[in-house]
Amino acid sequence: MTDVVAAAFAALRAHAQSLVGRRTLDLFAQDPNRFAEFSVALDDDFLFDFSKHKLTGETLSLLRRLAEARGLEARRDALFAGDAINITENRAAMHMALRDLSGRPIRVGQENVRQMVETEREKVYRFARAVRDGEARGATGHSFTDVVNIGIGGSDLGPAMATRALSPYRGEGPQAHFVSNVDGADLADTLAALDLARTLFIVSSKTFTTQETMANAASARARIVAALGERAVEKHFAAVSTRLDKVVEFGVDPSRVFGFWDWVGGRYSLWSSIGLALAIFIGPDHFTAFLQGGQDIDEHFRDAPFAKNIPILMGMLGVWHRNIKARGAHAVIPYDQRLSRFPAYLQQLDMESNGKAVTRSGAQVDEATGPVIFGEPGTNGQHAFFQLLHQGVDVIPIDFLVAAQPTAADAHHHALLFSNCLAQSEAFMRGRTLAEAQAQLRAAGMNEEEIDELAPHKVFSGDRPSSVFLYKSLDPRTLGRLVALYEHKVFVQAAIWDINPFDQWGVELGKELANRLSPIVADAQSSTAELDGSTAGLIAWRRAQIA
């Protein structure tokens, strides 16, 4: 860490001390403009409110100083220039190229990739239309009523999250299903209710080597062959990958193979052909609106000034909580049932990107990096884990997401949903003092002895920070904006922590060991002598159960 960076962190820590004892509510009382000052509107249909974090204008100035010391602007320029910023894999991270609808050249290294991006997208759109219109048919001449995406991680979570989020945009298209887990129950349960003669499988895998996806694809293929014959495979399978050579070996008709490029990371690939299941589900026009939402945020991230730049603010607020306040988790709570998979999607995006302990140059980091990300939709979360968020010993910052308008839902329900969202955000900030708790119990007619016993249990510290993302409605463009905002937030934090957010070596060791163990598990006669005592003992116990 350079002296300038160390000084910027030290200044933030000293400043945090100066805020001890002040209440967020007092900051509102002292500044009638606080909401306007600490919120950002995008056009007239998206609002980011971060005024309930206990911070001041000085906090933002000091965070800005840290961002400058870490060269955030130069890193952002390198990202958009298509430089090979994923240094451990020597690749660019140019997912923004996939949603750039401007018509201008897009550079990845020395190459202008616009033409090939548009050609591949057009191919995806043609196929999506053919499936939706019933022009593409199965081996028995039936149109497809169901599409099953087989993939995992970035080849699953994006389309799975987005099809749920955008279900009102399906129209007459087929239903979408997602099989990811190598547990055979996933495929079996998904297929149980489907008619194979009307089912299209999409095998999605960037590398086309992932164990889970290859096992599920082989089983799905066997099911099709058993039900409809070998020749049905080419009619019932499509594939998405960067390894077109491997797809051909699997036997997919080349006209149904869709590519993308190694400069698109798995967890950033929803914008690419990996979005095929989504494009079929919502149709090309809505998919383009989704891309447009992503492009809106790219422009905003490049052009908006620091204090009004939403992904920069999201990232820097996270740095404030993680590094200055030592908060190890971050909750994302959509008050929007259709965003139920959004927290899971963000877990991969954030934790696979920023779960790193070495800097770009390979040295140990000297500040904490990515927090644990978790969440569930509200109001359900309120009746599950919110107790800990309100009164637990750890303070956990929260992102609330909510629509101003319901999407094809009952207005009365939406009013209740919306009130709950704002009430929770307010409660986390406001809290309840001991004196307030005592007064409440006194008003309820309790005697002083009872009050002394009960009141401490009814105290809430308050000053628990939350942001609110308020959007007009959950349409494709809004979803594109939300996804791109979080992508850039993760990038901003990686820049501050000087880590590479675009590799994921940590996933490798488990994969290697699974490949080593699977033949030993499959063959009851094989020796376990080379294994550690626990692994050998667990395998022996299983062998006894299934003997």
Ligand code: F6P
């Ligand atoms: O879980 C590790 C990972 O490499 C993710 O980064 C990726 O999204 C996922 O596996 C699936 O990989 P593929 O698309 O190559 O099958």
